[in-house]
Amino acid sequence: MNGLSAKAKEEDRQLHERLISIRRDLHQHPELAFQETRTAKRICRELDRLGIPYQSGVAETGIVADIPGRGDDSKKIALRADIDALPIHEETELPFSSQNDGVMHACGHDGHTTMVLGAAELLARDDDLPAPVRLLFQPAEERGAGAKAMIAAGALENVSMIFGGHVDRHYPTGTIVTHAGAVNASTDMFRIEIRGKGGHAARPHESIDSVVVGSLLVMALQTIVSREVNPAHPSVITVGRFDAGTASNVIAGRAELEGTIRTQENSVRDHVIASLRRICESVGLLHNAEISMSVREGVPPVINPPAMADIARRAASNVVGPDYAVPLHTANMGGEDFSYYLESIRGCYVRFGAREEGREGYPAHSSQFDFDENVLPIGANYFYRVARIAGAILQEE
Numbered sequence: 492m493n494g495l496s497a498k499a500k501e502e503d504r505q506l507h508e509r510l511i512s513i514r515r516d517l518h519q520h521p522e523l524a525f526q527e528t529r530t531a532k533r534i535c536r537e538l539d540r541l542g543i544p545y546q547s548g549v550a551e552t553g554i555v556a557d558i559p560g561r562g563d564d565s566k567k568i569a570l571r572a573d574i575d576a577l578p579i580h581e582e583t584e585l586p587f588s589s590q591n592d593g594v595m596h597a598c599g600h601d602g603h604t605t606m607v608l609g610a611a612e613l614l615a616r617d618d619d620l621p622a623p624v625r626l627l628f629q630p631a632e633e634r635g636a637g638a639k640a641m642i643a644a645g646a647l648e649n650v651s652m653i654f655g656g657h658v659d660r661h662y663p664t665g666t667i668v669t670h671a672g673a674v675n676a677s678t679d680m681f682r683i684e685i686r687g688k689g690g691h692a693a694r695p696h697e698s699i700d701s702v703v704v705g706s707l708l709v710m711a712l713q714t715i716v717s718r719e720v721n722p723a724h725p726s727v728i729t730v731g732r733f734d735a736g737t738a739s740n741v742i743a744g745r746a747e748l749e750g751t752i753r754t755q756e757n758s759v760r761d762h763v764i765a766s767l768r769r770i771c772e773s774v775g776l777l778h779n780a781e782i783s784m785s786v787r788e789g790v791p792p793v794i795n796p797p798a799m800a801d802i803a804r805r806a807a808s809n810v811v812g813p814d815y816a817v818p819l820h821t822a823n824m825g826g827e828d829f830s831y832y833l834e835s836i837r838g839c840y841v842r843f844g845a846r847e848e849g850r851e852g853y854p855a856h857s858s859q860f861d862f863d864e865n866v867l868p869i870g871a872n873y874f875y876r877v878a879r880i881a882g883a884i885l886q887e888e
């Protein structure tokens with residue numbers, strides 16, 4: 492082993508240790524959407540240490556940092572981390588468990604923030620970057636609101652491509668999922684109100700029973716996915732709440748239903764919402780009930796353009812080897828507000844395998860969720876590599 496590689500090895504070891512200590516500090520002090528003030532301070536402290544200029548208070552608690560590079564300053568590569576936690580009481584019994592009761596980093600955003608800070612260190616050390624790099628530390632991903640707020644605050648100005656990622660226990664540590672096409676679903680919510688006519692349970696002919704109308708509606712809605720949508724396009728309609736009635740001997744005059752729609756393509760999303768409206772109208776007509784429906788728009792699906800997934804695959808191959816840069820092994824119907832960035836500019840969203848060998852563990856959003864910390868340097872190196880590779884491509888365009 493020559494002297495240089497020994498030095499590089501020592502630097503790697505120190506970086507890994509530093510990443511673990513940052514991650515544990517963030518994990519111990521989780522904060523909810525748009526309240527990430529301590530988290531933001533911790534990020535700023537790290538950027539100060541690295542001598543990277545930044546603007547804090549972007550979209551309330553977000554941070555935008557800029558690292559210079561060779562190319563055109565109006566053609567930057569962005570790396571994005573989400574920084575917020577969830578309203579969950581932590582039950583991991585880790586020595587660095589949450590000190591904020593009822594708040595927990597149960598989705599690994601502590602890891603994402605740490606990875607981008609690790610990339611910041613690698614980028615700051617590199618005095619020959621092909622393109623300038625912007626770091627986005629985004630609040631409120633869990634509310635689906637942070638990305639929109641960052642864009643409104645101008646975080647994408649002079650940015651040409653953006654890259655992000657998520658830790659994922661479905662894949663072993665040492666793999667990176669670089670998938671072309673849909674990698675997250677849209678997440679619209681719907682609310683349906685049925686107004687029938689209440690009455691005596693013994694005299695149905697004097698009433699319009701909203702429980703019967705609602706039941707029919709729930710079953711009819713399930714035929715949209717099973718009979719109308721191409722089975723090759725994953726989609727879900729779930730009625731999560733059905734509220735009606737007050738007593739066993741009273742026919743309910745009113746019912747309320749709430750649910751979620753998950754799709755991976757905008758054409759399917761539009762079709763499902765239109766069918767929902769049509770079925771509500773028809774069932775109302777069928778039973779003389781008044782049915783109204785409203786949709787609260789959630790995040791759009793995350794769709795990686797093939798050319799961007801290719802850049803991600805090259806970066807991932809550099810870090811974990813080509814055999815471990817893998818496609819999604821099953822459709823992912825969760826939501827992610829990274830989709831708003833991809834509506835504005837090109838980019839790619841990856842998943843970092845974060846399951847320790849021989850341990851099943853608990854899924855994201857569980858009160859016992861944890862991930863393999865060995866993923867931290869992998870993520871940091873991936874973000875560094877992808878900024879270099881995408882930057883070089885950008886300058887050639």
Ligand code: NI
Pocket residue numbers: 598599600632657
């Ligand atoms: Ni998440």
